[in-house]
Amino acid sequence: MIDHDDIEAAAARVAGHVRPVTVAPxxxxxxxxxEFLQHTGTFKARGALNFLAxxxxxxxxxxxxxAIASGGNAGLACAWAAAREGVTATVFVPETAPAVKVARLRRLGADVRQVGREYAEAAAACAEFTAGSGALASHAYDHPLIAAGAGTLLTEIVAVRPGVRRVVVAVGGGGLFSGVAAAAARHGIEVVAVEPEHCRALDAALAAGEPxxxxxxxxxxxxxGARRVSAEALYWAQQPHTTSVLVTDEAIETERRRLWxxxxxxxxxxxxxALAGAPDTDDETCVVLCGANTDPTDLTTA
Structure with a gap:
């Protein structure tokens, strides 16, 4: 499992290359x-850069x-980091990946392959490609270097707001949660892991005792939309300073519109x-707004 030393090493690698997080009241x-102000629009730039560096x-x-399989965001980060390292990124995404993400991948110079309807199908195609091409296999979330890179976000939050006692993050495969939870353990900070009711890989792993x-x-x-959470994420979700909660799609839609x-x-x-799952508490709480690669046309000021 990753620890404080892994996150410190990641922070040294990405320093000066990622945008320090802005924390707003x-x-x-x-x-x-x-964190949606980060390069490529999500926190994932941190892990991708740490991995390739x-x-x-x-x-x-x-x-x-x-090469990487992604719902979109990890692929964007991988393509961006690969360009910095002067190598090609081949990115496998589902056919259902948002057009805005696919277009941006191509602008970043990635070789985009659209396969299947879900991430798992894109991942299988990526594994076949790396086996035959010699390309380095990356992962959207399940790698210690990816998770440690994501954990640098927590270190920056604490530097800006040392009084924060709780951090709330959304969970898919668990890379962001793992890194943040590992970093938070050193600072005595609670981490709340939030999932949609019908994308509940972490909650299901906790119930089963395994991914x-x-x-x-x-x-x-x-x-x-990860089908299975990482073993690293399950480990951190079993620690006493973390909590797992589920939210409805309706609550997610409501909070997204309210943020606008x-x-x-x-x-x-x-x-x-993440905001939909944030507890109502007197403790100082920081909600991570993790990404903004979205089509805003469904938002309204009404």
Missing amino acids: AGERRWFAL ERREAGVLPDAGV VDVAVDSVAADSL TDHHLVVEHAAAA
């Missing part, structure tokens, strides 16, 4: 971590480049999921 003792340091970044496959059907599935009408913030459904 959002009400009485509540803050928003505006460490592989370059280790001398195992091949000329064939890197298990789940059905995926949610408005946030493009970002949170009340704050003029355009975010993905995944980011709104």
